[in-house]
Amino acid sequence: MIPRTQQAAYPPSWQDELKSIITCPKVLFEALELPLSALPSAQQAHALFKVRVTLPYLNRIKKGDLNDPLLKQVLPLEAEQSSPEHYSDDPLAESHHNPVKGVIHKYHGRVLLIAASQCAINCRYCFRRNFDYQANSPSRAQWQESLAYIHQTPSINEVILSGGDPLVLSDSTLSWLIAQIEQIPHITRVRIHTRLPIVLPHRITPALITLMQRSRLNAIMVIHCNHPNEIDNDVVQALTAIKHAGITLLNQAVLLANINNNAQTLIALSEQLFNAGVLPYYLHLMDTVKGAAHFSIPESEAIALHQQMQANLPGFLVPKLVREIPHRAHKTLIF
Ligand code: SF4
Incomplete structure (x- = not known):
């Protein structure tokens, strides 16, 4: 109960x-x-x-x-x-791109900092469902190590706060972390990857928005929404507030078998996201993470769905269809 x-x-x-x-x-x-x-x-x-x-x-x-x-x-x-043999605990080989604890550095110019070890919701298909959060356990002491790495790597200009969900942190912790990042001269952008505006929309408070707005860094929020039923009035209010604050707002979705693998659902998702101030950014093919094979759909089906989106939506509402391939330094466009 x-x-x-x-x-x-x-x-x-x-x-x-x-x-x-x-x-x-x-x-x-x-x-x-x-x-x-x-x-x-x-x-x-x-x-x-x-x-x-x-x-x-x-x-x-x-x-x-x-x-x-x-x-x-x-x-x-x-x-x-049970999972097919090629499914693994670390489907994107993130452990091979973990130069210091709490940092994943795979892509040129940007680095991912593990800001939290938990999410508000556990998505069964999560590619980090088996991630070693103990080894990368976020804390101020560990962030100091991560920040030192970023400081010593001038090719990085963007820090992505991820996890776990960075918005489970308190405003004071988040504010401290962003202030530390601001002190690194070559960082110009901070990006927050979060599902909280969808699953806990009251997290988007005026204080949080002010915290992001007053930063010298360009703030970007990438949310994660897979289905139009996830968007209710509270979610719209939260997203609209972020948008009105001038924060760039993008969505990434995952193609999930028997959940959103039909064109009407994906088209409605793009329309509703845009009405709430969000641009559809990525549509991901599932990663081969152990325990989530039943969510996967064939690439040919994904391409057909994407074509139907293209036929029914203006280009800016059609997310890029992508897959992540381990060790590749960028996402791979499928179509
Ligand atoms: S919110 Fe994101 S990181 Fe958290 S469980 Fe879901 S997919 Fe994974």
């Missing part, structure tokens, strides 16, 4: 909402009135990668419907227990 205190009134702050996350498969099943016959296998998959679902996201899921496209992104399944 969801505790009574969490049911009685909608949590008043994003911090409370973060504390109210569902982390137990049984609670998830009860809250969504799912058939309990599927619970044992969900519990087994939960042992591999924990359930995490925010209440705002849960509220957009249709009760009793195992085929709900939002539920399928967060529901642990038996299919996670």
